[in-house]
Amino acid sequence: MKSCIHFIRHGITEGIVNKWYYGNVDLPLIDEGIKELNEFKAQGIYPDAKNASCYTSGMLRANQTFEVIYGNSNYEVIDNLKEISFGDWECKTFEEIKALEGFELWVNDKSGTFTFPGGDSPLGFYERVSKGLDKLLENHFKLESTCKANPSGGDATSIAVCHGGVISVCMCQLLKAPKDTFWQWTPKPGRGYSVYLENGKAVDYKPL
Numbered sequence: 001m002k003s004c005i006h007f008i009r010h011g012i013t014e015g016i017v018n019k020w021y022y023g024n025v026d027l028p029l030i031d032e033g034i035k036e037l038n039e040f041k042a043q044g045i046y047p048d049a050k051n052a053s054c055y056t057s058g059m060l061r062a063n064q065t066f067e068v069i070y071g072n073s074n075y076e077v078i079d080n081l082k083e084i085s086f087g088d089w090e091c092k093t094f095e096e097i098k099a100l101e102g103f104e105l106w107v108n109d110k111s112g113t114f115t116f117p118g119g120d121s122p123l124g125f126y127e128r129v130s131k132g133l134d135k136l137l138e139n140h141f142k143l144e145s146t147c148k149a150n151p152s153g154g155d156a157t158s159i160a161v162c163h164g165g166v167i168s169v170c171m172c173q174l175l176k177a178p179k180d181t182f183w184q185w186t187p188k189p190g191r192g193y194s195v196y197l198e199n200g201k202a203v204d205y206k207p208l
Helices: 031-043 060-070 094-098 103-107 122-149 164-174 179-185
Strands: 002-009 053-056 157-162 192-198 201-207
Touching (some): 002 060, 002 164, 031 060, 157 164
Antiparallel strands (some): 192 201
């Protein structure tokens, strides 16, 4: 039996427009982001939430994105799908961060153990999101079992509205891709991926 998990990145925020590093700051969508999401919705790129299990990271921009696309449909929060925290470097551009103490340590860190002052390390972030993905998969496989018992209910479908870095981790994990491909999986705002699973493993995907 095939099933599908859809990952959707939140819409445009002030942080995206200004090219900030801002993972842990709970910024809302801006009008441009809401307009673009509605345009994507009108184009029919988003999966139907009917009979789907739906999730967000719980952050404001993810919740607002879900509500623009799916209205008052129910969703569950998976806290571990929150974006990385840049700590004291939040809401700064790359050029601003270049002037800060610790910048060279960060850009030269190959282990992922560098910790942003007051924030996460890339390795810690990866491990946290992996736990969030495990929870999502656990719930999804329970849904699969329910659908198998009642075939008239359709295929098992889950929808997760979260963040660019989070989606990159999930794609690397699900597709067994090397960690150094992380950045190539980051979708644009409002976009994402549909990942198809069979016998508990990802077998295909397509961009939203």
